[in-house]
Amino acid sequence: MQSLPTTYQELLSRVTEGGSREIFDPATEELIGLAPTATEADLDRKVQAAREAQVAWAKLSHAERSDYLMKAADAIEATAEPLAELLSREQGKPLNGPNARFEVGGAVAWTRATASFGLEEETLVDDGETRAVLNYRPIGVVGGIGPWNWPMMIAIWQIAPALRMGNTIVVKPSEYTTLSVLALVEVMNTALPEGVLNVVADSADRALGPKMSVHPGFDKLTFTGSTATGKKIAASAADSLKRLTLELGGNDAGIVLDDADPKSIAEGLFWGAFINTGQTCAALKRLYVPDSLYDAVCEELTAVAQNMPMGVGVEEQNVLGPLQNKAQYDIVADLVQKAKDGGGRVLLGGTPDETAPGFFYPTTLIADLDKDNPLVVEEQFGPALPIIRYSSLEEALEEANRLDVGLGASVWSPNLERAREVAAQMQAGTVWINKHGAIDPRIPFGGIKQSGYGLEFGVEGLKHMGVPHVICE
DSSP states (O other), X not given: OOOOOOSHHHHHHHHHTTOXXXXXXXXTOOEEEEEOOOOHHHHHHHHHHHHHHHHHHHHSOHHHHHHHHXXXXXXXXXXXXXXXXXXXXXXXXXXXXXXXXXXXXXXXXXXXXXXXXXXXOEEEEESSSOEEEEEXXXXXXXXXXXXXXXXXXXHHHHHHHHHHTTOEEEEEOXXXXXXXXXXXXXXXXXXXXXXXXXXXXOOTTOOHHHHHHHOTTOSEEEEESOHHHHHHHHHHTTTTTOEEEEEOOOOEEEEXXXXXXXXXXXXXXXXXXXXXXXXXTTSEEEEEEEGGGHHHHHHHHHHHHTTSOBOOTTSTTOSBOOOSSXXXXXXXXXXXXXXXXXTOEEEEOOXXXXXXXXXXXXXXXXXXXXXXXXXXXXXXXXXXXXXXXXXXXXXXXXXXXXSSEESEEEEEOSOHHHHHHHHTXXXXXXXXXXXXXXXXXXXXXXXXXXXXXXXXXXXXXXXXXXXXXEEEO
16 A cells, blocks of 8 residues: 655646546636546456455454544545645635535544444344344445535545445546545555455546446445436346435525524525535525515625635635536526526626636526526526525425425524424425534435435444344344
8 A cells, every 4th residue: 555645746646647538627727637537347347356355344343444444534634635635626616615625624524423333233122032133234345426516525425334334335436526536545545455445437428337337246336416317327226226325416495484583694594505616415505585584685695695705726715616517607607597587686696707717607696586487496506596585484385395306405593493393394305404504424314305315424324335134033
């Protein structure tokens, strides 16, 4: 195993060695380096290495595997600044704010938390005549297919519980953020046994993802990405009945109740919507506000948003960055234009500077939209938030629940009892009160409807990386 890299340039040189595919900074459009690409034969070799390593890895105790994970977390922490710089340059997110340094720190925290969870044998029945116990065993080899929005953090969500449960894993990063995940794996593998954690770098034609879903060497796949791709994975994995965890798209609704204080909730609303410049599956994407507070919420939210600097990620003052790629920029621009064409009132933003380099779309708030406007009913996945007026709570709940996705949602009120009553009526895997998107490694997370199935995080997340095994006597 190699020693840890100590600088950004050393880390970059390791992950671009032998590379051929150009990777550009989405903020400056400058070349970062050349990413390697893998073939189907490379995938086969990685899967075989994982399968060979899994036998010995599974024989280790939970405590021994946790100790390895703790050492891997230490390695990430020791390389935090080079990792954050690479992430900022490749993904576009700024170093500061809830962005690149935050993401690397989250990778450390999630790895340590996952290593610390206990998973004890459960006694199901013990009545003197029958005794039955439940344990969870490793599945085998896991395939992890990751997205470009939180590439390191989500890779850890796949890697840490898979390894903790005695599986080995092959991860495939997005072609947009290949270098970030290659670097993360490079660092972690300085602390892990050979073959336990493997990575394949896809080509621009994204050929390896479909091959993973039908590959006989995988016993489980875990995927974070769009609903459309998740459906394809589920269909192609059906023949082998691979176990799946699918964390798919969302269009999260937030409901402000009529007793909320607009000024006190404005910053929480902003970061709920604009964390990672809006490129987050469980970000606040539709905000419903009662008539009585509508103008005040619009005013306070605009006041917060207009003071958040956007720019090149490695410039320390910025907390918002570009869209990660041109395709996503075009989606956001199209939806904002449809909102404007549909009579929406632009409170902030809405007009990008198309002469400047990078995929920057300005922080955009749009009021007075019809409930069926595309910016309301389609996931924007970027820095544009529609603010929708409602007259009755029943109306707000109906609108919040009517879409076919259900990842997260939120309720905003100082009256916790009332907020809980409303939260219980919202159709989402997680409903937050007076915050949005505040995930925690101890708390299970997953979607309903077409936002996917399976759970991540906490002890329940560990169970989803194992197979139940009952012994009855």
